[in-house]
Amino acid sequence: MIPVSAVADTAFCERLAYIKHILKMPPRDTRLYYWGTIKHNVIESIKNKTVELDKAVDKTLPLRDIEKYYSKEWMHIVSKYLEEMRESIESNGLDFNFVYDDLKDEIKKRAKAHAGKIVKGIYKPVSVLTEKFISSQTLGMRGRIDSIEIIDGKVIPHEYKSAIDVPKERVWRDTIQLASYGLLIQKEWKRDSPYGILEYAHEEKRIEFTNALFQNALQYKRRFELMERGVHVPSRSNMCDFCLYKDICNKSH
């Protein structure tokens, strides 16, 4: 069964999908890779707590105070997590203080964006399920969704992304990832899943699940299958500036 991440990486650069998921080569500099994992875990852990905070927050407070409330509560969770991970962070070659400061900045941005939605009344607490594994024999795909929100009976997959200043090609990759989850939810769970959310540090993007988008996801999956069977050998793309595999790309077949 093909991982959804391989389908999404194929949408970004076929050669990247080939190196990562078929040759299974790790990036030359694993620090950035590890750093991405830490960020992802942090965002997930604050999201797990957010429904509770949303219920408790005094929505009549000024925007600045609501922002501070989330910043403080989230940083409390982040600090605890980072302390637990300190040894691992340092043994992976990362500077603990740099990691802490960078995450503090990111939490501030997320708190600002979230407080803005609370004040405008466009956010309501919803039930959230985290890390849902989903697979389908029929589609031949499997994946792990960051979180699922149930809104008015509809199943909304939600992906957290730590990247900032994301190029449109990267958004396209993430869109294909989300659409693959939408397809899996509709086919496998037979639930209504009309759209999904991509959450970056500064903004959220709502992605409507259209048939055309589902067809795109299935097309990338077929391209990946061809690479897996050795029928298609991918060439280089023009996305190399954003790629963690740049150093080893030239050396792979």
Ligand code: SF4
């Ligand atoms: S360096 Fe460029 S061609 Fe190679 S895997 Fe990365 S994005 Fe693709």
